[in-house]
Amino acid sequence: MRAITMEEFGGPEVLRLTEVPDLESRAGHHILNVIRSGVNYADVHVRGNTYLAPVELPYIPGNEVLGTAPDGRRLVGLTRGGGYAEQAHLHRRIAWDVPDDISDDQAVCLALQGQSAWHILFTSAGVHAGERVVIPAAGGGLGSLAVQLAKNAGAKVIALASTEEKRLLAANLGADATVDSTTDDLTGAILEAAGGPVQVALEMTGGPQLPAVLAALAPRGRLAVYGFASGQQGNLPLRLLMEKSITVSGFWLPSLYGDRTALPTSMEKLFNAVRTGDLRTITGGVYPLAEAAVAHTTLATRTHSGKLSLDPTK
CATH class of the missing domain: 3.40.50.720 (NAD(P)-binding Rossmann-like Domain)
Structure with a gap:
């Protein structure tokens, strides 16, 4: 599969498109075919080696994904890296079914941000x-x-x-x-x-x-x-x-990933708020996977509004 990997820490230029092995099954996880990978400030800190949790190189960044599971379910959720790729492991405890009336671009705004x-x-x-x-x-x-x-x-x-x-x-x-x-x-x-x-x-x-x-x-x-x-x-x-x-x-x-009620409860409230129109999501740009460095540059320069994400299908 294609993925963005980091061999070193540094600027956006360290985000490089590579071929890596397809994922294998892992207990307690879905294997997601990724449609959207959220781009967040946490990823910028990972890239610069200033993130709260240290990472080991080589590394695939990305902590937020949306996609389809092998059974056809559309899921959105949180990862501990690995999101900038065509496939991602998504732990069942921090994965949520996306309602039919919530779009991909709406849902990817909600999992992390x-x-x-x-x-x-x-x-x-x-x-x-x-x-x-x-x-x-x-x-x-x-x-x-x-x-x-x-x-x-x-x-x-x-x-x-x-x-x-x-x-x-x-x-x-x-x-x-x-x-x-x-x-x-x-x-x-x-x-x-x-x-x-x-x-x-x-x-x-x-x-x-x-x-x-x-x-x-x-x-x-x-x-x-x-x-x-x-x-x-x-x-x-x-x-x-x-x-x-x-x-x-x-x-x-x-810090809330281990809480069995906090995130499921708030995610349901967020879905409902989008559904009723009380919460409007703003899409600031969707980039092909190969343009992860461009997305990071845009994020760092604050020249956008709303949510940035990658599309690994392109």
Whole structure:
């Protein structure tokens, strides 16, 4: 089968199309004929050797796939690598049947980014109706879903995005206010847009954006950290955390893989939200498998909106 393999860590150029042996049966797993491979920031961290879980080379990246099982079922789910290929092993515990009224491009938005958005908001940050919530990268795959989920929960959403086009998208998805994430005074811009300090802030950029967002939190506010897309992890000011009694939680989706109820429950809610029109998925581009490096470059430069994925059938 064809697959994208990494022989070394580095830039997008290390993602190379190769021929590898077809997969063999593995206990507790489906062998999926892959139709879509989700492209995520986790894959960028894997490529650069900064991922939370170390990987051994050679390696096939990709943690999110959609495809068909040998019995004809259409499944979407999560992997621990191996997704950028024509076939992938998908553990039965983190695989879900895709309803007939959910398209391939809708479903691939939900397994990793949809599930992450849901649990960051409601499991980690505990968002409630009436709270002011800051959501970064609001035009991206995860952020665009988080804007809608928070709004549907009754929160006031302040969306951060780097371009006017992405801020307009966030507003169209329900954000109450938008902020240019590249502004020099990000804290002041958030406070002005929100009408005061916020109760909840999501953070995935790191670097100087982390303390700027933290400073916009109200006393007893909650910060949910789930990435450092800038490549800089940043430091948390302990004095400020204590002075304002701020709660900081980290989130990594694989921590829920062993939970038998958390992900199945949230996936069903996500499917239902798409079905009813309460949740709109945004497709930012579908690339042939051989163009994985192009997809990674697009993701890193943030020139897209919504979800990026690969099509291993092309």
